[in-house]
Amino acid sequence: MSEDRSTNIESVHSLEEDEITQTRTKSQCHQDKETGIAKNGSFKELAHTDSASATSDSDIDQDDKPHMDYPDGGLKASTIVLACWIGFVSNFGLINSTGAIESRVQQYILTENTATEISWIFSIFSFVAFGCNLISGRLFDKYGAKTISIIGSILLVGGLFATANCRTLVEFILGFGICCGVGCALLMAPNVSVIGHYFDKHRGIAMGIAMSGASVGGIVWPLLCLGLYGKVGYTWTIRILAFAMLLLLGIYCILIDDRRKEVAQYSTELKAQRLREREKLGICEVSFSRKVANKMFLTRKLLSTAHKIQDAVDFSMLRDLTYDFLVLGVFLNEFSLLLVFTYIPTYAISENFSQSTGLLALIIVNATGVVGRYVPSYIADKYGNFNIITVSSFFMSCFIFVLWVPFGKYYGCFMTFAGLFGVACASTLVLTPLCTSEISEPQNYGKAYGTCYFFCAFGNLISLPIGMALTGSNGNYRNMAIFNGVTSAIGTIAFASARYRLGGFKLVAV
Numbered sequence: 001m002s003e004d005r006s007t008n009i010e011s012v013h014s015l016e017e018d019e020i021t022q023t024r025t026k027s028q029c030h031q032d033k034e035t036g037i038a039k040n041g042s043f044k045e046l047a048h049t050d051s052a053s054a055t056s057d058s059d060i061d062q063d064d065k066p067h068m069d070y071p072d073g074g075l076k077a078s079t080i081v082l083a084c085w086i087g088f089v090s091n092f093g094l095i096n097s098t099g100a101i102e103s104r105v106q107q108y109i110l111t112e113n114t115a116t117e118i119s120w121i122f123s124i125f126s127f128v129a130f131g132c133n134l135i136s137g138r139l140f141d142k143y144g145a146k147t148i149s150i151i152g153s154i155l156l157v158g159g160l161f162a163t164a165n166c167r168t169l170v171e172f173i174l175g176f177g178i179c180c181g182v183g184c185a186l187l188m189a190p191n192v193s194v195i196g197h198y199f200d201k202h203r204g205i206a207m208g209i210a211m212s213g214a215s216v217g218g219i220v221w222p223l224l225c226l227g228l229y230g231k232v233g234y235t236w237t238i239r240i241l242a243f244a245m246l247l248l249l250g251i252y253c254i255l256i257d258d259r260r261k262e263v264a265q266y267s268t269e270l271k272a273q274r275l276r277e278r279e280k281l282g283i284c285e286v287s288f289s290r291k292v293a294n295k296m297f298l299t300r301k302l303l304s305t306a307h308k309i310q311d312a313v314d315f316s317m318l319r320d321l322t323y324d325f326l327v328l329g330v331f332l333n334e335f336s337l338l339l340v341f342t343y344i345p346t347y348a349i350s351e352n353f354s355q356s357t358g359l360l361a362l363i364i365v366n367a368t369g370v371v372g373r374y375v376p377s378y379i380a381d382k383y384g385n386f387n388i389i390t391v392s393s394f395f396m397s398c399f400i401f402v403l404w405v406p407f408g409k410y411y412g413c414f415m416t417f418a419g420l421f422g423v424a425c426a427s428t429l430v431l432t433p434l435c436t437s438e439i440s441e442p443q444n445y446g447k448a449y450g451t452c453y454f455f456c457a458f459g460n461l462i463s464l465p466i467g468m469a470l471t472g473s474n475g476n477y478r479n480m481a482i483f484n485g486v487t488s489a490i491g492t493i494a495f496a497s498a499r500y501r502l503g504g505f506k507l508v509a510v
Contacts, residue, residue, distance in 0.1 A: 069262075070200035076257075077198040077206075083255035084210035087149070087191040090156070090248045091184050092429075093217010095129060096341055096369075098122050099362045100222040101163075103345040103355060104234055105172065113169050115346075116468045121172045122342055123464040128181025129188065130334070131457030136189035137450020138314075141443065145190035145258040152186025153249035155179055160242035164235045187249075189450055190256060192433040196445045197259040204385065204434055208377025211430040215373055215422075218341075218366025226359045267443045314447045322439055325498035327452050330432050332491030333393060335459040336400075336484050337425040339467045340365065344418065347477045351409050364415060365422035372426030377434070384509035385434040386499040392427035393492040399424060400485035405478065435498075 071077045106118050139148045159179030166172045191210070199206040221241060228237040317323050344365065345358030372392075380388040399420045407413035433449050440448035470479040503510040 071198050072201050079255055080194060080198050080257060081206050081210050083252055083257075084191050084195060085213040086248050086252040087187055087256070088211055088213030089217040089220070090245050090252065091187040091191060091217075092211070092214030093221055093366075094156075094180070094245075095126070095184060096214055096218030096366050097221040097225070097362070098125065099342050099345045100225040100359055101176075101238075102342055103349065103358060104225070104229060106346065107349075107355070109167065109234060110169060110172070115471075116465055117169060119342075119464040119468045121169070121177050123461050124173055124177035125181045125184075126338055126460035126464075127457045128178055129184040129457075130453040130460055132182055132185030133188055133450040133453040133457070135450070136185045137193070137447045139186070140189040140193055140258075140450075141445075141447055144260050145194050145256045146253065148186045149190050149249075149256050150253050152183045153246075153253055154183070156183030156187065157242055157246045157249065159183055160238060160245060164238035164242065188453075190258070192449055193437075193445045194256065194258050196433075196437045196442060197263060202381065203437070204377040204381040204431075205374075207434055208374045208430050211377075211426075212370045212373045214429070215366045215369030215426055218369060219363050222359050222363050222366070226356060226363075263443050267441075314444075314451050317440070317448060317451055320439065322498050322501040323436075323448075323452075325494050325501065326435055326439070327455050329389075329393065329491045329494035329498065330428075330452055331456045331459045332487045332494065333396070333425075333428050333432075334453075334456045335463045336396065336488040336491065337428075338460055338463050339480060339484050340421060340425070342464055343467060343477070343480070347408070347481075348414070350471075350477050351414070353411070353414075357411075361415060361418040364418040365425075368419045368422035369426030369429075372423035373430040376427035377430050380431060380434065382509065384499075384503075385431050385438055386495070386502055386510045389428055389431040389435060390492065390495040390499050392424050392431070393488065393495050396421065396424040396428065397485055397489040397492055400481060400488060405481045405485060408478075408481065439502075 102118070102122055105121070106115060110118050136148065136152075156179075159175055159181075162175035162179060163172065166175050192207075195203060195207050195210060224241060224244070225237055228240060232240070318327075341362070344361050345355065348358030348361055349355060376388050376392060399417055403413050403417035403420070408417065432452070433445075436448040436452055437445045467480045467483065470483055471477050472479070499510060
C-alpha cells in the first residue's frame with residue numbers, strides 16, 4: 001500500500017539557511033540541463049520519474065525484506081493477554097450487556113417514551129463506540145496503548161456514573177450514548193490490536209483467550225443487574241457497576257503496553273529498503289531559486305496535512321477488494337448480533353416470559369460465547385481465520401431461521417437458540433481483528449480494524465431503530481427476527497467472497 005503511494009512522497013535531506021537539498025533522477029537532470037532549468041540556486045528536490053513510479057513489489061528482493069520478530073509467549077506477552085482480557089471484560093462486556101440496561105430503562109425509567117425513541121440511546125452508543133474506532137485506531141498507532149486507555153477508562157467510568165442519575169432521553173443519550181460510547185471506542189483499539197504486537201504464530205489462541213473476557217463481562221454484568229435491581233434500585237445498581245469498572249480498568253491501565261518502537265523500526269526498515277530500490281535508478285542534484293523553494297515548501301506542508309487526514313481515515317484500504325468484502329461481512333454481522341444482544345430480554349417479555357428469563361437468556365448468550373471465542377480461534381490457527389469466520393456466520397444464520405423465527409415462543413427452543421447463537425456470534429467477533437490483521441501490515445493493525453468498524457458503526461446506528469420499527473405497534477418481534485436472519489445470511493456470503501479471493505475453491509488455510 002505504501003509502495004503505491006511512493007511516487008507522491010518527497011524526502012528532504014537537509015534544510016539550511018540558504019539551501020534545502022533534495023534529489024532528481026538522472027534522466028530528469030539530463031532534460032533539465034538541456035532546457036536550462038538546472039542553474040545556480042539552493043533547492044535540490046526529489047522527484048520520481050515514470051520509471052520510478054513503475055517500481056512494484058515484484059522488483060523487491062524478497063530475501064532482503066525486513067521481518068518483524070514476535071515474542072509469541074513469555075511473561076510480558078502473557079501479561080498483555082491478561083490486560084486485554086480485563087479490558088474486554090470491562091469494555092465489550094458492557095457492550096454485550098446493554099440489553100440488561102435497556103429493558104430496565106424501558107420498563108421503569110423512560111415510561112413516557114416509545115420503544116423506538118429509547119432505541120436511539122443504544123444505537124448511538126454502538127455507533128460512537130465502533131465509529132470512533134477510526135480515531136482510536138489512529139491514536140493507538142501513533143501514541144500507543146497506555147495513553148488512550150487511561151483517557152478511555154476515565155470517560156467510560158464517568159459516563160456510567162452520569163447514566164446512574166439520568167432521567168430523561170437526552171440525558172441518557174449524552175451520558176450513556178456519547179460519553180460511555182467514546183470511552184469504549186478509545187479502549188477498543190488497544191484491546192484488539194496490541195495482541196498483534198506480541199503474537200504471530202499463536203495470535204489466534206491469544207486473541208481467543210483475551211476476547212473470552214467479553215463473554216465473561218456479558219455474564220457478570222447482567223447477573224449483577226439481575227441481583228441488584230430489586231434490592232437497591234436502578235441508580236445504585238449502575239453506580240456499583242461503575243465502581244467495579246473503575247477497579248478493573250485501573251488494573252488494565254497498569255498492565256497494558258505495546259511494542260511501538262519495534263513496529264516503528266520495522267516500518268523504517270521497510271522504507272529504507274524501498275529507498276535502496278529507488279536508488280538503483282540513479283539520482284542527481286538540481287537547484288531552484290529560493291522563492292520557488294518557499295512555494296514548494298508550503299505545498300509540501302499542505303500535502304503533509306492532507307496525508308495525515310488520509311492516514312486517519314485511510315479509505316485507501318478500500319482499494320483491496322478482499323478488505324471490502326470483509327468490511328461488508330462484519331457490517332452485516334454486527335447489524336444482526338446487535339439486535340440480539342440488545343433486544344433478547346425485551347423479546348422474552350413480549351413472549352410472556354419474565355424479565356428474569358430475558359436476562360437469563362442474555363447471560364446464556366454471553367456464557368456460551370466463552371466457548372465461541374476460544375475454540376474457533378484455536379482452530380483458526382490451523383485452518384485459517386477466513387475459513388472459520390465464514391462457517392461461524394453460516395451457523396448464525398441457520399440458528400436464527402431454524403430455532404428463533406419458528407420456535408422462539410417456546411421456552412426450551414428460546415434458551416437453546418440463545419446458547420447456540422452465543423457460540424457462533426462470539427466466533428465471528430473474535431476472528432474479525434484476526435482477519436483485518438491478516439491482510440494488513442503490523443504498523444497498520446489499528447487502522448485496519450478501526451476503519452472496518454468505522455463503516456460498521458453506521459449499521460449499528462440504524463439497526464436498533466429499524467428493528468423496533470419492524471416490530472410494529474403490536475410488538476411483534478418475529479419480523480425483526482426474520483430481518484436479523486437475512487442480514488446474517490448476506491454477511492455470510494460476503495465473508496465467503498473474501499475467503500474466495502484469498503484461496504479460491506481450494507481447500508487451504510486462509
